[in-house]
Amino acid sequence: MNERRRVVAIVGPTGTGKTELACEVARRCGGEVISVDSLQVYRGMDIGTDKPSPTLQAEIPHHGIDLVNPDERMSAGHFARYARQAAEGVLGRGRPLILCGGTGLYARAFAGGLVEGLDAVPEIRDRLRRSSLDELYAELCACDPISAQRIHARDRVRIERALEVHRVLQRPLSAEHRRHGFRDRPFDVRWLGVFLERDLLWKRLRERVDRMFRRGFVDEVRGLHAAGYGPSLRPLQSIGYREVGWLLEGRASEEETREAVWVSTRRYAKRQRTWFRAEPGLVWFDGEQSQTIVDEALSQLCQ
Numbered sequence: 001m002n003e004r005r006r007v008v009a010i011v012g013p014t015g016t017g018k019t020e021l022a023c024e025v026a027r028r029c030g031g032e033v034i035s036v037d038s039l040q041v042y043r044g045m046d047i048g049t050d051k052p053s054p055t056l057q058a059e060i061p062h063h064g065i066d067l068v069n070p071d072e073r074m075s076a077g078h079f080a081r082y083a084r085q086a087a088e089g090v091l092g093r094g095r096p097l098i099l100c101g102g103t104g105l106y107a108r109a110f111a112g113g114l115v116e117g118l119d120a121v122p123e124i125r126d127r128l129r130r131s132s133l134d135e136l137y138a139e140l141c142a143c144d145p146i147s148a149q150r151i152h153a154r155d156r157v158r159i160e161r162a163l164e165v166h167r168v169l170q171r172p173l174s175a176e177h178r179r180h181g182f183r184d185r186p187f188d189v190r191w192l193g194v195f196l197e198r199d200l201l202w203k204r205l206r207e208r209v210d211r212m213f214r215r216g217f218v219d220e221v222r223g224l225h226a227a228g229y230g231p232s233l234r235p236l237q238s239i240g241y242r243e244v245g246w247l248l249e250g251r252a253s254e255e256e257t258r259e260a261v262w263v264s265t266r267r268y269a270k271r272q273r274t275w276f277r278a279e280p281g282l283v284w285f286d287g288e289q290s291q292t293i294v295d296e297a298l299s300q301l302c303q
Helices: 018-029 055-058 075-090 102-112 121-131 135-142 145-150 154-168 173-180 198-214 217-226 241-248 252-279 290-302
Strands: 005-011 031-034 097-101 187-195 283-286
Touching: 005 102, 005 290, 018 031, 018 055, 018 097, 031 075, 031 102, 031 121, 075 102, 075 135, 097 121, 102 187, 121 154, 135 145, 135 154, 135 252, 145 173, 145 198, 154 173, 173 198, 173 252, 187 252, 198 217, 198 252, 217 241, 283 290
Parallel strands: 005 097, 005 187, 031 097, 187 283
Antiparallel strands: none
């Protein structure tokens, strides 16, 4: 008999309406939401991460938002431990639980655990940081081509981590993943993926970027910098915050910045779709068929 508690995960690329769907499901069943977004965990980063509004959060309990300041440490492992504890609390109160977001690694860490047991090695990290990103990615392609296929060529943080694992253990990170198998699964997660046809998604992402700037995105980033959260911090190097940082430095006009944010967001959406395609058991739904998705989520939660 399967005694694991049921959780529904609504995941997929940014801009597909996942938050609205998750909140409608929660509204209909009295549930709560855990956000699986690697940037919504940071306080003060609201507009650029498209956090649920305070009004919406007051109506529907959300977890996984505003956990740390932008200069504090956060990782998939830290998030998974927090999210699993939050899930135990929600389910322990007899409330349905909906996981919602687009950070695939965070969702996987919650559902199946992570490869643990290797702490950061400062000496190795210092050496890696002295190399160019192109040099690091070339090394990764040579020593761990499976990880190189999975990690984007510009994702310095994950490239450095994969190389650190290889240098310490003398075996590829991909081999550690195969050994681990992500079998640490305390919950019965049912995966619902949301997609939109490309042209519609691109249009929505363009509208989203324009809306962010109208809401004061530039002022948000300026305020973060003024508060001491400089542009070199990892969260401030994320999509949108990085490009607006260039604008504030005088390296780009607002029009050029908007275009750069839109292009970066499009590329990110493609990577998200690729990541979730590899998730076993995930069923895709057209985001325009919102009632079908809500009905399916409610059906899964009530089984």
